[in-house]
Amino acid sequence: MNELELKAHFASITHPADITEYLEDVPIAEWPKLLNLIEDREKRAKVVAEIDESRWKDLLSEFSPAEVAELIEEMESDDAADVIAKIPLPLRYEVLYRLPKEQRHQVLELLGYPEDSAGGIMQVELVRVPQNALVSDAIQRVRELVEDDVQVLAVWVVDKEDRLVGSIELADLLIHKSTRPIRDLMTKDVVCVKPLVDQREVGELFKKYDLLTLPVVDDENHLIGRISVDDVVDVLSEEAEEDTLRMAGTSPEELAYPTQVFSIARVRLPWLGVALFCSLISASLLTFFEPLLEQMAVIYAFLPVIMAMGGNVGIQSSTILIRSLASRKTDLREIPQVLFKEIRVGLIMGLFYGLCAGSVATFILSKQNYALGGMVFISMIFAMITAAALGVLAPTLLQKLGVDPAIATGPFVTTLNDITGILVYVSTARFFMTALV
Amino acid sequence: MNELELKAHFASITHPADITEYLEDVPIAEWPKLLNLIEDREKRAKVVAEIDESRWKDLLSEFSPAEVAELIEEMESDDAADVIAKIPLPLRYEVLYRLPKEQRHQVLELLGYPEDSAGGIMQVELVRVPQNALVSDAIQRVRELVEDDVQVLAVWVVDKEDRLVGSIELADLLIHKSTRPIRDLMTKDVVCVKPLVDQREVGELFKKYDLLTLPVVDDENHLIGRISVDDVVDVLSEEAEEDTLRMAGTSPEELAYPTQVFSIARVRLPWLGVALFCSLISASLLTFFEPLLEQMAVIYAFLPVIMAMGGNVGIQSSTILIRSLASRKTDLREIPQVLFKEIRVGLIMGLFYGLCAGSVATFILSKQNYALGGMVFISMIFAMITAAALGVLAPTLLQKLGVDPAIATGPFVTTLNDITGILVYVSTARFFMTALV
Numbered sequence: 001m002n003e004l005e006l007k008a009h010f011a012s013i014t015h016p017a018d019i020t021e022y023l024e025d026v027p028i029a030e031w032p033k034l035l036n037l038i039e040d041r042e043k044r045a046k047v048v049a050e051i052d053e054s055r056w057k058d059l060l061s062e063f064s065p066a067e068v069a070e071l072i073e074e075m076e077s078d079d080a081a082d083v084i085a086k087i088p089l090p091l092r093y094e095v096l097y098r099l100p101k102e103q104r105h106q107v108l109e110l111l112g113y114p115e116d117s118a119g120g121i122m123q124v125e126l127v128r129v130p131q132n133a134l135v136s137d138a139i140q141r142v143r144e145l146v147e148d149d150v151q152v153l154a155v156w157v158v159d160k161e162d163r164l165v166g167s168i169e170l171a172d173l174l175i176h177k178s179t180r181p182i183r184d185l186m187t188k189d190v191v192c193v194k195p196l197v198d199q200r201e202v203g204e205l206f207k208k209y210d211l212l213t214l215p216v217v218d219d220e221n222h223l224i225g226r227i228s229v230d231d232v233v234d235v236l237s238e239e240a241e242e243d244t245l246r247m248a249g250t251s252p253e254e255l256a257y258p259t260q261v262f263s264i265a266r267v268r269l270p271w272l273g274v275a276l277f278c279s280l281i282s283a284s285l286l287t288f289f290e291p292l293l294e295q296m297a298v299i300y301a302f303l304p305v306i307m308a309m310g311g312n313v314g315i316q317s318s319t320i321l322i323r324s325l326a327s328r329k330t331d332l333r334e335i336p337q338v339l340f341k342e343i344r345v346g347l348i349m350g351l352f353y354g355l356c357a358g359s360v361a362t363f364i365l366s367k368q369n370y371a372l373g374g375m376v377f378i379s380m381i382f383a384m385i386t387a388a389a390l391g392v393l394a395p396t397l398l399q400k401l402g403v404d405p406a407i408a409t410g411p412f413v414t415t416l417n418d419i420t421g422i423l424v425y426v427s428t429a430r431f432f433m434t435a436l437v
Numbered sequence: 438m439n440e441l442e443l444k445a446h447f448a449s450i451t452h453p454a455d456i457t458e459y460l461e462d463v464p465i466a467e468w469p470k471l472l473n474l475i476e477d478r479e480k481r482a483k484v485v486a487e488i489d490e491s492r493w494k495d496l497l498s499e500f501s502p503a504e505v506a507e508l509i510e511e512m513e514s515d516d517a518a519d520v521i522a523k524i525p526l527p528l529r530y531e532v533l534y535r536l537p538k539e540q541r542h543q544v545l546e547l548l549g550y551p552e553d554s555a556g557g558i559m560q561v562e563l564v565r566v567p568q569n570a571l572v573s574d575a576i577q578r579v580r581e582l583v584e585d586d587v588q589v590l591a592v593w594v595v596d597k598e599d600r601l602v603g604s605i606e607l608a609d610l611l612i613h614k615s616t617r618p619i620r621d622l623m624t625k626d627v628v629c630v631k632p633l634v635d636q637r638e639v640g641e642l643f644k645k646y647d648l649l650t651l652p653v654v655d656d657e658n659h660l661i662g663r664i665s666v667d668d669v670v671d672v673l674s675e676e677a678e679e680d681t682l683r684m685a686g687t688s689p690e691e692l693a694y695p696t697q698v699f700s701i702a703r704v705r706l707p708w709l710g711v712a713l714f715c716s717l718i719s720a721s722l723l724t725f726f727e728p729l730l731e732q733m734a735v736i737y738a739f740l741p742v743i744m745a746m747g748g749n750v751g752i753q754s755s756t757i758l759i760r761s762l763a764s765r766k767t768d769l770r771e772i773p774q775v776l777f778k779e780i781r782v783g784l785i786m787g788l789f790y791g792l793c794a795g796s797v798a799t800f801i802l803s804k805q806n807y808a809l810g811g812m813v814f815i816s817m818i819f820a821m822i823t824a825a826a827l828g829v830l831a832p833t834l835l836q837k838l839g840v841d842p843a844i845a846t847g848p849f850v851t852t853l854n855d856i857t858g859i860l861v862y863v864s865t866a867r868f869f870m871t872a873l874v
Contacts, residue, residue: 282741
């Protein structure tokens with residue numbers, strides 16, 4: 001397509017996300033030229049706001065600070081702050097300095113909140129009317145924002161000191177006479193949030209109350225911003241992704257490096273380092289027991305079975321607990337019951353699989369060696385009970401220490417489970433050998 | 438509180454979710470009485486719709502079918518269908534038969550779609566206007582639904598054959614003259630979805646286009662329902678939770694049994710059974726190599742190290758790939774590149790940690806046994822490379838077979854990794870021993 005055709009093509013695309021998708025298949029060096037072919041400036045700003053974080057580093061080198069500032073100028077405050085936050089530091093000031101004064105202040109205010117807090121995901125554009133306003137006044141304010149291409153989902157009512165006192169949905173403005181006072185129509189009991197509240201909790205509020213938008217207020221209840229549901233949709237998926245990746249001993253950063261193997265290795269290495277350290281402790285334990293075990297090498301054959309089964313039980317308990325804690329189905333005071341429950345589950349599973357594994361050890365993998373079978377049976381029960389207990393205690397301890405409990409299923413606890421598995425098995429073996437030999 | 442006070446208390450609570458939360462701390466036997474104290478019938482229906490799935494079984498035994506039907510009557514179609522779907526079968530018909538004819542037909546239509554499809558989460562109440570309608574006609578239709586307590590997020594425009602041709606946001610109705618024809622204001626390029634599309638894809642559409650509501654159309658583009666963003670918020674968290682739990686070898690069902698240890702054990706046992714079977718294969722491999730390894734029992738001490746490290750690398754690769762597949766950042770055609778990338782990452786990590794572990798084996802845990810160190814070094818490299826490769830191949834194979842790839846990080850693949858770890862380590866040991874002895 002030549003420039004004229006491309007211009008017409010971009011103009012024909014209604015949704016900015018579709019243009020961003022088109023750009024992603026084109027080399028980044030061509031983006032500045034292509035972005036200039038989008039004539040609607042607000043649409044261009046939305047296309048830019050949709051660009052994936054991993055592309056920003058390369059993209060910035062194609063633009064001058066003045067061009068970046070021009071793109072940001074058309075953005076809503078939350079998108080503007082997000083984009084500015086992605087710009088590395090010396091350049092960031094150059095861009096900020098070129099923004100209109102009011103927008104610069106807005107962006108600096110938003111950047112002042114932690115990235116993953118209510119303040120970090122809110123935007124400052126919103127419709128605010130005094131209590132004595134009429135429906136027609138509110139509609140006039142909605143019109144001003146809609147004409148600036150800002151999405152309006154509700155109207156907020158404030159008192160003379162700018163404190164939030166109520167809210168009205170657009171549908172209510174639509175169906176009532178324009179001369180009705182706002183005060184008569186507003187909902188007084190508005191769900192709102194403080195700016196430093198974690199974005200996870202913000203997501204839970206949206207889920208619980210089926211919200212479309214949530215006002216952010218300071219300690220004196222002054223209205224300072226609002227969060228839209230589309231930002232929360234992004235937050236919920238991000239958080240879930242982060243949990244999953246952290247549980248596997250890596251991090252979402254890795255998704256930003258789709259091709260650089262050294263960067264990927266760097267993200268994963270620390271977790272594996274912890275795992276290696278712990279597993280070397282297992283190894284030294286085994287060298288310590290070497291003389292004992294040399295007498296009966298077949299014992300070794302079942303060690304991986306005990307370790308693997310303990311590891312699996314531990315991961316199951318931890319995952320369930322971590323999810324319950326994250327979704328607030330369980331709180332820390334209920335841990336004693338959870339622990340007791342998991343221990344009983346571990347006992348049931350240990351009895352069942354201990355019997356299975358013990359029988360296989362006795363009748364299939366040895367010549368009716370009942371001592372071996374008994375050893376496998378007993379140590380499976382103990383290994384599963386301790387693994388289930390550790391699966392509860394490790395995330396609890398991490399939560400109490402203020403660390404994300406999701407890392408409890410990572411290498412650290414898995415390997416802790418290995419160590420207890422080895423200790424349980426070797427102690428049982430020792431007991432059987434001294435009792436029987 | 439006595440009944441009168443409770444009635445006033447419930448009337449004073451604005452958000453139904455807060456009443457549901459109150460109920461959750463009260464024995465279920467008292468719920469019918471308490472629910473009757475909520476005078477606003479639509480509020481009562483919303484309270485009931487918020488009740489957690491795990492409570493339904495107990496709750497149903499407290500109500501007669503006629504009472505259940507009465508509660509459902511006030512619900513929106515999607516909530517009604519969800520609640521009906523939770524009622525066990527003979528009773529379900531008794532309730533359905535008591536619903537008004539029109540609602541019964543709506544519910545039956547919705548129940549005809551898979552639970553996790555666009556049709557399964559849509560609702561049929563929506564504002565639909567013909568192309569030649571005026572803004573005032575649309576407002577009239579919005580009013581009718583709002584008065585029925587249905588949330589309206591957009592107006593859909595259809596042609597004479599009821600085919601979707603456009604949409605209008607409420608804000609646009611609000612700021613334009615009531616005599617303007619709808620045709621001039623509507624967006625023609627509407628994002629829509631077919632009823633059998635998976636809810637995960639529906640979630641991705643909401644994320645990509647920042648939607649508030651999405652129309653569902655059949656193959657001839659007839660408008661049959663709409664999905665609201667608050668349902669998608671629930672879907673996104675559910676799906677993420679399901680993935681996480683499945684990756685750990687359990688299932689969301691378990692969260693429904695907070696106290697019954699036998700039910701929990703039953704959910705987890707099958708996964709562990711697969712793990713046991715696989716780990717017994719490891720054990721039989723080791724008994725097969727027993728005579729060889731008896732000559733040098735210290736070799737055994739490092740087997741858990743190799744197995745644990747391989748397991749961790751495998752889980753990291755699988756998790757990253759599963760997340761990329763789920764969020765459509767990667768598709769199956771790119772697997773060869775992903776495989777090649779993971780193998781290189783595995784090589785880097787294997788070299789690094791092989792060197793660490795080999796040095797510890799040689800200088801700390803043995804008396805300068807260089808053969809042992811070399812064996813650990815070589816087998817760590819091979820184990821990590823094969824684990825990284827398996828971490829890619831296992832989810833890919835499962836995806837191709839139409840099975841959820843998330844189970845790839847469960848016991849099955851972990852134990853497959855154990856087996857390859859053992860084979861790699863024992864073969865290396867054998868090579869070293871025949872070469873050196």
